[in-house]
Amino acid sequence: MAQQTPTRDSIPADVRPWPALFALCLGFFMILIDTTIVSVATPAIIADLHADVNSVVWVTSAYLLAYAVPVLITGRLGDRFGPKNLYLIGLTVFTLASLWCGLTNSIGMLILARVVQGIGASMLTPQTMSVITRIFPADRRGQAMALWGATAGVAMLVGPVLGGILVDALGWEWIFFINVPVGVIGFFLAMRLVPRLETHSHRFDWLGVGLSGVGMFFLVYGIQQGHKYHWNGWVVASIVAGIVVLAAFILWQARNRREPLVPLQLFADRNFSISNFAISALSFTATAMGFPIMLYAQLVRGDTPLRAALLLVPMAIMTMVLAPVVGRFTDRVHPRVLTGVGFAITALAIYLLSLTLTPDGAAWHILAAMTLLGIGMAGLWAPLAATATRNLPMRMAGAGSGVYNATRQVGAVLGSAAIAVLIDSRLSAHGLSGGARAETGTVQQLPAIVRDPFSQAMSDAMLLPVAVLVLGLLSVLLFQLPRHLSPREQAPAGSAEAPAPALD
Structure with missing residues (x-):
């Protein structure tokens, strides 16, 4: 089947791709922040709503599940009824549910509101990738995906920092209230800047x-x-x-x-299959690593939620600074080079980070490891997204983006669940009973006698993301040359043209 890739001539003249992308990324950024922002507000929610830790964990898990499952079909709904329409509906649902979250006064209602929030997010997310695929020509799509991918990466890192600021200054409700004005602005920007695209009939x-x-x-x-x-x-x-x-x-x-929900023929494209596995590994890591770091910072170092969250700032800064650079190379360099280096650096950074989690660990050691981590992740979010969609025909854009985003969310769900299990196991292995662990909602810093075993348990837990990243590294080494990139485009400036690997 011939690949249906948009060219500069096939895109309507009245479509302005970059303003449209900016409008889409605003809403996308907002919903992704809500996957991590709750973690730093956990103690405040426990105290204010008289809940236990497990119930508050479900505030995040309910959102992730409600986000991950419907996203498989909302990409198709966007193809059928128009990605702009689904984006606007999803943004409206998400914004109203955010207001509900902030106004609730019980943990049960908060979990229910988060489910509705996740449904809104699932309607919005696949439309962003679908629109990018359809309004940018293939030779410029890597730059667009660089911005989209950087948005995803930075949002997951900024969430705890923003959460710490809002909780300390205004209260936990404001991690949800802040979405309301942003959602309204995003709605009007999308109405004005995002084009209406051709629809395609689907069975559901x-x-x-x-x-x-x-x-x-x-x-x-x-x-x-x-x-x-x-x-x-x-x-x-x-x-x-x-x-x-x-x-x-x-x-x-x-x-x-x-017309199956997940067309298995999508996975006949090797790059799509590998990208899905790799983004799942990366999302698993990005979600899982935050738990031991935040517990260590607050319970061992005695940091406030805001100070603990600020440890992530170097990672977010490096990701944002390097996103444009990575974007320029995404359309010119073989994806296995960018992503292979990205996974290797990220795995090394988290391993070094695990070594810094000691009772007397210096803050600058943590910040240095976080800086390296940001460098590694900058080489992953955008190239993986661009490589996943680059070979797909246009009629499969909605389904492909839905599967990719669902895979990313499934990785996040499994990451949060698996790290909780491992933390519990390592605490027990280091002789810490339930009473010695202390709940983050009642204790600011652990007694000195248990800080060392607690730190060791957190350090051990950090090795799980390292192992998952190694699997991601091995997978991306199997990437093929994307179809639209010629050997000349792959060759560095001034070098001799090298032959491209053959496609299967």
Whole structure:
């Protein structure tokens, strides 16, 4: 099948790609911040709503699940009813749900509001990638994806910092209230700047939606509750049920001859398959690493939530500074080079970071490791997004972006659940009972006698993201040359033209 890639001549003259991209990234940035912003507000929510830690964890998990599952079909809805329409509806739902989150006075209502927030986010996200794919020619799409990818990376890092500022200054409710004016501005910018694009008819795989949703819920619920209930029979049954239902989902996708929720032919493109695995590994890492760092900073170092969050600033700054540089190379350099170096640096940075988590660790050691981490991540977000979509035909843009974003969110959900299990295991291995662990909502700093074993447990937990990043590194080494990049475009300036690897 011939690739249907937009060229400069095929894009309508009245479409202004860069202003449209700016409008899309504003809403995208806002919803991604909400995947991490709650972590730093956990103590305040516990105290104000009289909740336990596990319930507050569900404030994040409910959002991630409600975000991850519908995103598989909202990309198709954008193809059918127009990506601009779905974007505006999703932004409206998200903004109103944010107001609801801030006004709620019980943990149960907060979790429910977060579910609605996640549904709004799932409607918005795939439209951003779909519009980029359709309004930018292939030879400029890497630069556009650089901005989009940097938005995703920076948002996940900025969330805790912004959360610390708002919680310290105004209260936890303002981590949600701040979304209201931003959402209103984003709505009017999108109305004015985002073009209306051609729609395509689709049939909708509602059975696939149900199977994927049920399977993900049982799997994540079992993993997240396992450390609390000591992996008893019903926890194991929940995990097994999730795996079985997800297997049934994949089987149904293979047998559905009409229009499956996840067209498995997408994965016939090697770069798409690898990008999905790699972004899942990266999202797993970005979500998981925050928990041990924030616990160490507050319980061992005695930092306030804001000071703890500020440890992440060098990572965010380096990601933002390097995003334009990476964008220029994304369209010229083989993706395995950028992403391979990015994964290697990121894994090294987190390993070095794990070594700094000691009771007397110097702050500048942490900041130096965070700087290196930002350099590594800058080489991952944009190149992975650009490589995932570059070979896809236009008719598959909505489905492809939906699958990619769902994979990214699934990685985040599994990362938060898995790191909680590992932290609990390592604390027990270092002789810390439940009483010695202390809850972040009641204790600002641990007694000196337990700071060393607690620090060691956090250091051990940081090795999980390192292992996942190594798998990501091995996967991206299998990337192929994107179809629209010629050997001359791949060659550095002034060098002899090298032959490109053959495509399978």
